[in-house]
Amino acid sequence: MRALERTYHGAPAAAGPLLFLKGTRRAALGEWVVIRTPGEPDRRGQVIDVGEAATVVQVLEETIGLAPRRADVTLTGEVAQVVVGRDLLGRALNGMGQPIDGLPPPFGEALRPIVGAPMNPVRRIPPSDFIETGISAIDGMNTLVRGQKLPVFSGPGLPGLELAGRIVEGARAPRGEPFAVIFVGLGITAREAHAFLDRFEKSGAIERSVLYLNETRDPAIERLLAPRIALAQAEFLAFEAGIHVLVVIADIAHYCEALREIANAREEIPGRRGYPGYMYTDLASIYERAGILEGRAGSVTQIPILTMPDDDITHPVPDLTGYITEGQIVLSRELHRRGVFPPVDVLPSLSRLMNAGIGEGRTFAEHREWANQLYASYTQGRDARLMAAIVGEAGLQPADRRALAFAQRFEDEFVNQGAERRTLEATAAIGWALLDALPREDLVRITEATWLRREAARARPVDPAAPAAPVAVPAPAGG
Amino acid sequence: MTCAEVVRVVGALAEARPLPGAALYELVRVGERGLLGEVVRVTGDVATIQVYEDTTGLRLGEPVEATGRPLMIELGPGLLGAVIDGVGRPLASIAGAMGDFIAPGARAPTLDPSRRWSFEPHLAVGARVAAGDVLGVVQETPGVAHHVLVPPGCAGVLAEVRAGALTVAEPCALLEDGTALRLAHAWPVRTPRPSARRIPPGRPFVTGQRVLDLLFPVAEGGSVAVPGGFGTGKTIVEQSLAKYADADVVVYIGCGERGNEMAEVLAEFPRLVDPRTGRSIMERTVLVVNTSNMPVAAREASLYVGVTIAEFYRDMGYRVALMADSTSRWAEALREVGSRLQEMPGEEGYPTYLGNRLGKLFERAGRVEALGAPRRTGALTIVSAISPPGGDLSEPVTQAALRVAGALWALDPALAHQRHFPAIDWETSYSLYDEATAPWFAAEVAADWAEVRRELMTLLQQERELREIASLVGPDALQDRERLLLECARALRELVLAQSAFDPNDASSSPAKTYRLARLGRDMYREGAEALRRGVPYERLELGAARRALAAARDAADPGTGAVAATVAGAGAAPAAVGASAGGNGARAAERPTGKGVPHAGA
Numbered sequence A: 001m002r003a004l005e006r007t008y009h010g011a012p013a014a015a016g017p018l019l020f021l022k023g024t025r026r027a028a029l030g031e032w033v034v035i036r037t038p039g040e041p042d043r044r045g046q047v048i049d050v051g052e053a054a055t056v057v058q059v060l061e062e063t064i065g066l067a068p069r070r071a072d073v074t075l076t077g078e079v080a081q082v083v084v085g086r087d088l089l090g091r092a093l094n095g096m097g098q099p100i101d102g103l104p105p106p107f108g109e110a111l112r113p114i115v116g117a118p119m120n121p122v123r124r125i126p127p128s129d130f131i132e133t134g135i136s137a138i139d140g141m142n143t144l145v146r147g148q149k150l151p152v153f154s155g156p157g158l159p160g161l162e163l164a165g166r167i168v169e170g171a172r173a174p175r176g177e178p179f180a181v182i183f184v185g186l187g188i189t190a191r192e193a194h195a196f197l198d199r200f201e202k203s204g205a206i207e208r209s210v211l212y213l214n215e216t217r218d219p220a221i222e223r224l225l226a227p228r229i230a231l232a233q234a235e236f237l238a239f240e241a242g243i244h245v246l247v248v249i250a251d252i253a254h255y256c257e258a259l260r261e262i263a264n265a266r267e268e269i270p271g272r273r274g275y276p277g278y279m280y281t282d283l284a285s286i287y288e289r290a291g292i293l294e295g296r297a298g299s300v301t302q303i304p305i306l307t308m309p310d311d312d313i314t315h316p317v318p319d320l321t322g323y324i325t326e327g328q329i330v331l332s333r334e335l336h337r338r339g340v341f342p343p344v345d346v347l348p349s350l351s352r353l354m355n356a357g358i359g360e361g362r363t364f365a366e367h368r369e370w371a372n373q374l375y376a377s378y379t380q381g382r383d384a385r386l387m388a389a390i391v392g393e394a395g396l397q398p399a400d401r402r403a404l405a406f407a408q409r410f411e412d413e414f415v416n417q418g419a420e421r422r423t424l425e426a427t428a429a430i431g432w433a434l435l436d437a438l439p440r441e442d443l444v445r446i447t448e449a450t451w452l453r454r455e456a457a458r459a460r461p462v463d464p465a466a467p468a469a470p471v472a473v474p475a476p477a478g479g
Numbered sequence B: 001m002t003c004a005e006v007v008r009v010v011g012a013l014a015e016a017r018p019l020p021g022a023a024l025y026e027l028v029r030v031g032e033r034g035l036l037g038e039v040v041r042v043t044g045d046v047a048t049i050q051v052y053e054d055t056t057g058l059r060l061g062e063p064v065e066a067t068g069r070p071l072m073i074e075l076g077p078g079l080l081g082a083v084i085d086g087v088g089r090p091l092a093s094i095a096g097a098m099g100d101f102i103a104p105g106a107r108a109p110t111l112d113p114s115r116r117w118s119f120e121p122h123l124a125v126g127a128r129v130a131a132g133d134v135l136g137v138v139q140e141t142p143g144v145a146h147h148v149l150v151p152p153g154c155a156g157v158l159a160e161v162r163a164g165a166l167t168v169a170e171p172c173a174l175l176e177d178g179t180a181l182r183l184a185h186a187w188p189v190r191t192p193r194p195s196a197r198r199i200p201p202g203r204p205f206v207t208g209q210r211v212l213d214l215l216f217p218v219a220e221g222g223s224v225a226v227p228g229g230f231g232t233g234k235t236i237v238e239q240s241l242a243k244y245a246d247a248d249v250v251v252y253i254g255c256g257e258r259g260n261e262m263a264e265v266l267a268e269f270p271r272l273v274d275p276r277t278g279r280s281i282m283e284r285t286v287l288v289v290n291t292s293n294m295p296v297a298a299r300e301a302s303l304y305v306g307v308t309i310a311e312f313y314r315d316m317g318y319r320v321a322l323m324a325d326s327t328s329r330w331a332e333a334l335r336e337v338g339s340r341l342q343e344m345p346g347e348e349g350y351p352t353y354l355g356n357r358l359g360k361l362f363e364r365a366g367r368v369e370a371l372g373a374p375r376r377t378g379a380l381t382i383v384s385a386i387s388p389p390g391g392d393l394s395e396p397v398t399q400a401a402l403r404v405a406g407a408l409w410a411l412d413p414a415l416a417h418q419r420h421f422p423a424i425d426w427e428t429s430y431s432l433y434d435e436a437t438a439p440w441f442a443a444e445v446a447a448d449w450a451e452v453r454r455e456l457m458t459l460l461q462q463e464r465e466l467r468e469i470a471s472l473v474g475p476d477a478l479q480d481r482e483r484l485l486l487e488c489a490r491a492l493r494e495l496v497l498a499q500s501a502f503d504p505n506d507a508s509s510s511p512a513k514t515y516r517l518a519r520l521g522r523d524m525y526r527e528g529a530e531a532l533r534r535g536v537p538y539e540r541l542e543l544g545a546a547r548r549a550l551a552a553a554r555d556a557a558d559p560g561t562g563a564v565a566a567t568v569a570g571a572g573a574a575p576a577a578v579g580a581s582a583g584g585n586g587a588r589a590a591e592r593p594t595g596k597g598v599p600h601a602g603a
């Protein structure tokens, strides 16, 4: 497509991250642009507005020192593309996809447009394959499945990134299929970037990972491209190389700030809290790039991490995210203060795809009622805790007192797991142990059949085949 | 054809020149790939176009072609079971042409042009016909007879009538003046389809959700706003209604929402059987899909496309339900285009005409006598999910919807966090149709329906007041009567109002079952209060037994009506139990009795 390349000498104007051109015959929306000024490294940009009067280029690098009159601006005739391939595994790259690990640029297997086309919904397969993360609050209460997008809503100083790291290290694919991790750091500090790299190297996860690191000091605008570059790679691995890919993006709040910054530079009408009105659509173009396609072996699963400013879940960043993603894992400052790790507040947390991923043949047969009961008892306990704060524990009804004790143990023993990685069996057993402390009348969500089965099993505690100890049952034929 | 060309592209908007004769809302083809767009502004010889497809790669100088007509949708047999995008193109055809990922520029007719339908005329040569008359019938799906109507604006004497296998494009009749009538006709989506007259609402739109049918019933032909923050259960409400509500035809619009949700619907619906017809519910469903990552402008169009299809089946005499998830995404598309047009923004950046447009959309709901002969009554009920930012119902889209909707089903995040679903907030929700629908419930379900409903509402209200007191003084300080009330209200909430969409036996509840549970809950309180009055101490009341009885009634097989869909093992398999006669007929459907006692085909 070189024939379409056109170079213009000198641009009439520049402002902030924008460069303005005139008389650009046949300029295309989204066209990739290279800007050369003598004595400075090349800059790249993208056409965001084409017009007879003016064509606007969004410059993707720092524009300090950019003199428009002296710039040679080349419209490449192509949309932004990026190198993708299996040889990127094990590499650390910057937000633009260039190596930062001292090795030569990857050769790649293909060039792909950065802006992915939407998956046709009729070609999607509804996700339902359980992923064991090793975290009880997730595996048991907010189950993650392949092809899902499940963000972590963190707060300033809360261990959102730490939790993501644990998931990456601990995640097990159900049947040992090929598995890869893509980590996208957006505006993260050098310390965080190092900690993550270190962790990946120590655990050996780096071999099956690609890291895209845009640090705080890198240009904000790169943050808009980095997740898309990473997702182009994820889609290639998943849908062309048949690999199950887990994409972790941190921190989406920094992404949104970059989006706001650039929208303001473009003098667009700001929406809620200054974020652009199209932020929902923009975020959807990232988050919706998760899923499974019919007839293709791999999958893309996303775990975006975001910091809720002021712990406010109604802030546009978590709010719009929650409207697009398939649930959210919400961290609690109070649990964190008490030393609970991971400090997951299970009540506002949700996995919308949990129901498809659990039950007989997927996790364990009684998973639904077990989780419902844990939720119900914990909710009652949290209510009782509020009431006890006013009227004192002695003023509570006996059932509320029991629920209060349950809630405490639930947080300390179930949610809290420190550095341990728990199998699903262990998670289920801890849950049952907490429920066993309650009398039958409190267990309104547990069916009679399940109750009787567990009673029988308790009578014969040594029988390893008893159904009371829930085991992940192998998938039934055709299931 | 005009030789106009692209002179500007920004976002979903393009400008073309010269198009001096362009009309507002005229459909245009933009660029070499022929992207679909609509003219939204004309200034001199420049037309501004909202483009329904991805504009990336569109160049200055590419040709633009005006079509001389507005955005239309082809209406005819083959819509049922279809999955189309926001401008009416079947997604399967787009996949066939473009592969797994959607690329712009696909041309795909809404209705399969090669498929033949067996047309059975009801009128003979020489008959004088007018708009809306039923020319004849095509069995569109085994459960739904498709009435071929004389299109609005068309009248004359039949000169020729053709029976037998016809495509949608072939004439099925000719008028004396030579006008050809076909199985399908096109209709501009932004223009409401005419009807003879509106009829006041009466019969309820039976949803199968106890909290809705019992406390906040909506009438057929009514409209409901369902606002709620993310995760409060809007989509599950919409999907549950699409599956189980008592409707002949369901149009489901996934507007700016998740791709996986649509995939789930596509995987699940074909496996659910409508006991009234014994057929998959997919055969009564039309899906309009424009997910959040598909082009924004088409979101705006998708609601009009969906409501036009719904009106079309209403005109055949069917009871149609339109599920819109979510209308907020439609409003946001308006806002996005409006702001690119540099229009003066109103509240929260929405254009000032938001309320007006939304009102017109909701007003397309209604119960009507259709145009033409034979006489038919049809209804179009609109259930519109709304996604308020931060869950705050004071925002403009919710408020605009409340000005026109007849009912509010407000979803409460606190209930959702407690996993109380459907998380309908019984304090803020309301229905203006409760009185209009009460006679039907009294006649068809139970004479004291309204009374039980009122008592339960009072119970819930008193519970709230008591809980406030209890949280201050401690539950131990309460009187026995008050403790009883709290316990009964709790049972009512947990066992009657809550309904798990994942419980195959309880995902839908017939009015008879709803009544039975409501009545049991009411009696639990009445009898307990009576016992206390007789001097029985609170501790000796058999509340545990009453609770168990309620749970058992909930878990028992539903005595049922025709409104319950049941899962069968495989797609297309015959249902185990079917009560209603197969083959819906519009005229019959309008007065079909309910409460037919269809047993549940086991999950």
Ligand SMILES: Nc1ncnc2c1ncn2[C@@H]1O[C@H](COP(=O)(O)OP(=O)(O)O)[C@@H](O)[C@H]1O
Pocket: A350, A351, A352, A353, B228, B229, B230, B231, B232, B233, B234, B235, B236, B237, B421, B422, B423, B499, B500, B501, B502
């Ligand atoms: N009736 C219900 N029964 C059981 N779970 C429900 C029900 N309604 C909602 N939920 C739960 O809440 C989650 C969110 O519901 P959804 O309808 O997707 O919310 P929204 O569309 O408002 O974001 C679901 O994934 C499900 O887990």
Ligand SMILES: [Mg+2]
Pocket: B234, B235, B236, B257, B325
């Ligand atoms: Mg939803």
